[in-house]
Amino acid sequence: MSQFAKSFLPSTRGEWSSRATFVGVAILFLFVFPAWLSDSRLDLMSSYVAYAIVALGIAIAWGNGGMLVLGQGLFFGLGAYCVAMYLALVEVGGAPNLPQFMTLLGSQETLPALWKPFNNLWFALSAAVIVPVALAATLGTLIFRSRIRGPYFAILTQALAGAFGILLIGNITLINGTNGITTSFSEIFGLKLAEPEDQKVLYTICVIALGVAFLLSRQMLKSRYGRLLLAVRDAEDRVRFLGYSATKIKVIAFATSAGLAGVAGALFVLVGPKIISPASVGIIPSITMVVWVAVGGRASLAGAIAGAILVNTAEFEISSAAPEYWLYFQGALFIGVVAFAPQGLAGAATWLKSKITSRGDSGATSTAKPVEEAA
Amino acid sequence: MSEPFLIDELLKIRGLEVDFDGFKAVDGVDLDVKVNEVHFLIGPNGAGKTTVIDCVTGMTKPTEGSIRFDDVELRGKKENSIVKMGIGRTFQTASVFEALTVEENLDLAASFRFSMLKLLRQRRGTTDAVERALEDTGLTDVRDKPAGTLSHGQKQWLEIGMLLCQDPKLLLLDEPVAGMSPEERTRTGDLIRLTAERCTVLCVEHDMDFLRRFADRVTVMDEGKILKAASTVAEVQADERVQEIYIGKGRGIEEQTQEAGA
Numbered sequence: 001m002s003q004f005a006k007s008f009l010p011s012t013r014g015e016w017s018s019r020a021t022f023v024g025v026a027i028l029f030l031f032v033f034p035a036w037l038s039d040s041r042l043d044l045m046s047s048y049v050a051y052a053i054v055a056l057g058i059a060i061a062w063g064n065g066g067m068l069v070l071g072q073g074l075f076f077g078l079g080a081y082c083v084a085m086y087l088a089l090v091e092v093g094g095a096p097n098l099p100q101f102m103t104l105l106g107s108q109e110t111l112p113a114l115w116k117p118f119n120n121l122w123f124a125l126s127a128a129v130i131v132p133v134a135l136a137a138t139l140g141t142l143i144f145r146s147r148i149r150g151p152y153f154a155i156l157t158q159a160l161a162g163a164f165g166i167l168l169i170g171n172i173t174l175i176n177g178t179n180g181i182t183t184s185f186s187e188i189f190g191l192k193l194a195e196p197e198d199q200k201v202l203y204t205i206c207v208i209a210l211g212v213a214f215l216l217s218r219q220m221l222k223s224r225y226g227r228l229l230l231a232v233r234d235a236e237d238r239v240r241f242l243g244y245s246a247t248k249i250k251v252i253a254f255a256t257s258a259g260l261a262g263v264a265g266a267l268f269v270l271v272g273p274k275i276i277s278p279a280s281v282g283i284i285p286s287i288t289m290v291v292w293v294a295v296g297g298r299a300s301l302a303g304a305i306a307g308a309i310l311v312n313t314a315e316f317e318i319s320s321a322a323p324e325y326w327l328y329f330q331g332a333l334f335i336g337v338v339a340f341a342p343q344g345l346a347g348a349a350t351w352l353k354s355k356i357t358s359r360g361d362s363g364a365t366s367t368a369k370p371v372e373e374a375a
Numbered sequence: 376m377s378e379p380f381l382i383d384e385l386l387k388i389r390g391l392e393v394d395f396d397g398f399k400a401v402d403g404v405d406l407d408v409k410v411n412e413v414h415f416l417i418g419p420n421g422a423g424k425t426t427v428i429d430c431v432t433g434m435t436k437p438t439e440g441s442i443r444f445d446d447v448e449l450r451g452k453k454e455n456s457i458v459k460m461g462i463g464r465t466f467q468t469a470s471v472f473e474a475l476t477v478e479e480n481l482d483l484a485a486s487f488r489f490s491m492l493k494l495l496r497q498r499r500g501t502t503d504a505v506e507r508a509l510e511d512t513g514l515t516d517v518r519d520k521p522a523g524t525l526s527h528g529q530k531q532w533l534e535i536g537m538l539l540c541q542d543p544k545l546l547l548l549d550e551p552v553a554g555m556s557p558e559e560r561t562r563t564g565d566l567i568r569l570t571a572e573r574c575t576v577l578c579v580e581h582d583m584d585f586l587r588r589f590a591d592r593v594t595v596m597d598e599g600k601i602l603k604a605a606s607t608v609a610e611v612q613a614d615e616r617v618q619e620i621y622i623g624k625g626r627g628i629e630e631q632t633q634e635a636g637a
Contacts, residue, residue: 243458243487
């Protein structure tokens, strides 16, 4: 067997167990959930899976790179709007026709230039990733080169998300302002977004996308680059004086998180509520995204996924049982995590695991691994 | 890189001036560091020694003067490109990556010339440079421990080891034995002696005993100026002005040494 092929085989007990966990979770998502959940719940689960991809990006940039990204809604929204524009055009039969809201508003005579390229599926899909990545790379280079970091960086990203929301709201004639773009009656790859059978396929696509995103992110964090990212988080000057460009290292992580948010946004408009509006991209959604990751464990990729899916499920359950209590619950959850489990669910899981193993083999090999290993 | 240097002075600083909002931290400093010497830069607190090092490494931007390394002007160059030219530095408080293991710390230092693409690959095993640094620093036993769990002394050695992995031409050490126990000092001294066999060393230090044992030449600074240009240890110790600046500020050199060593 080639060295390359061999490198995919796990070499330690820990690797075997994390591989087994991955397969187990994949089976749960790919087979158990579709069989167990109702059509509408499965469709909602698809949107949580999309959210989990945003969470992965936040775990990379914030948990590992120390950059508190409080404006992921911006990149999520860019990805979502790119695909939503395509879907809105498909719905009315393609390019020369105006999307429904334009006809209703009677605001445009012909299709605006901005919309024209989005008549092409592949353009729309690539733009959903390339636009967020390019924007984050440009902003990141400017921000990190001028050594803006910590809370200043966080506030800046938040302001960007806020500005993006305002920009969208202000552009009623171009992208339907506050109402956003509804995609329920459209289709992609011949899959009708309103059709339960097709929704199952879309759900599977979302799960596979999450799986691929997870594996790639994990590869990234396990590489030398991943170590460097932790190094930049903890001692940026030392990294710079070892001859590395700290700016480059941070820009890559920030752009990756933006790209993942873009992918998530692109998937998000295909499933669940099937609408993208300023309400899903502004400051509040951006903070909510960070809360999922804080709950799951910011340095851990698996934790980030768990956080996104569990918090959203809890939100749905609690809001449908007692709508007025969700916000209190979310607040309490966040405070609880910050106060009692700063490493979130992932930290708690590692702690539990070390307890069990130390009881099992009398503490001989129970050196509690740092949390980032929990990924 | 191993070809002999064409010039005697590896580092040549002329008329260096650093102005922090009207306060001249460094005021017209000339300094020559010769190839393969161990050059000590001493002086009371606030003399501007660390600022000089900061200027060489690009951390602080000088207002005037020139810094030539291997006959290339360093002013205006970025920190990381200065490192790639062959200048390594330590910090006053040892700066290592606490969340990473000792081995990972050394490996990152050794990989500093890798392209981003190569860095995205996973590390398999260690390089000779890393193994040698583990041996030189005596950290082989703790190679898999997070650097955050090391003692103060071990962290300093790790930091020096990281720089040795990079095979620098000039190493700038900022108070490498501050706050160390006598045994730790001796081990640090041995490590610096080893370092000096491979590269030129410019060391900022207070410890006179340490200086006596390892310095080839000494430059004394006071209030941002050169008080005594590069000379031998004996010459510096005999110099009345040098004695005066230490005693004048209420502390003798020897006294300070004992204090720091205690």
